Amino acid sequence: MTQKKQIPSLVKDPKLVKKRREQMIEAAVSLFIEKGFHKTTTREIAAKAGFSIGTLYEYIQSKEDVLYLVCDSIHQQVEDRLLEAMKEKENSLESLKAAMKHYFMVLNDMQDQVLLIYQETKSLPKDTLHYVLSREEQITEIFEEVLKKGIEDGSIHLDPREIKLMAHNIVVLGEMWVFRRWALTKQFSLEDFIEKQTRLIVDQLSVAK
Incomplete structure (x- = not known):
């Protein structure tokens, strides 16, 4: 993964930096969703x-730093909740089902934040954008790892050459709920969507269908 950007701070107390930046992130998410990145000022944040x-600029150097912190925080929340859902499953196929269910649920809970990432990351400097995109790839790699373990324990039937493609398929299926919910909710509840999309994937992967 691309190296994480270190944002300079005039304040040297790590706990205080963490607290203040969390406050900034919460404020910025709300404002960016409401007004967009470019129309939001650092004074408003x-x-x-x-x-x-003045206090704001003790912890960051620019509005782009705030956007970076927002994107990194959103990705971390998605990743943490995804990994938590996969604990203590009897095999990798069951881990995959749990991961898909909770991934879709997380995206539903955070749909405005996910849209924010896709709409506003173009405003980030090139090196920072590479890091944010690598976090997206890291989430995909979680599904890749589950698929690899499933092949090894025999619970998943998949050509190893197709692991990356299948992982990306799963991630995009979840994002579909975010980007196309205006149409999907006319026919499907979130529970219906999760059940049908999980079955679509699992039917392709189960050894005993």
Whole structure:
């Protein structure tokens, strides 16, 4: 994965930096969703976070730094919830089912934030954009690892050459709910969508169909 960007801070207390940046992220997500990145000012972010513009610039150097922190936070939440869902399953096929279910549920819970990433990351500097995109790839790699383990334990039947493609298929199926929910919700509930898309994948992977 591309190396994580280190954002300089004038404040040297790590706990305080973490706390203030979390406040910034929460404020910025709300404002970016409402107004968009370009129409939101750092002064508005500071005010919504509950401190002065001077204090804001003790913890970041630019509005692009705030956008980077927002994107990284969103990806981390998705990844953490996905990994938590996969614990203590009897085999990799069951882990995959659990991962898909919770991945789709996380995207539903965070649909505005996910849309924000796709809409606003173009505003990031090139090196920072590469890191944010690599976080997206890291989530895909979680599914790749489950598929590899399933081939090894015999619970998943898949040509190893197709692992990466299948992992990307799963990720895109989840994102479909975010990008096409305006049409999908006319016919499907989230539960229906999860059940049908999981069955679509599992039917292709199960040894005993």
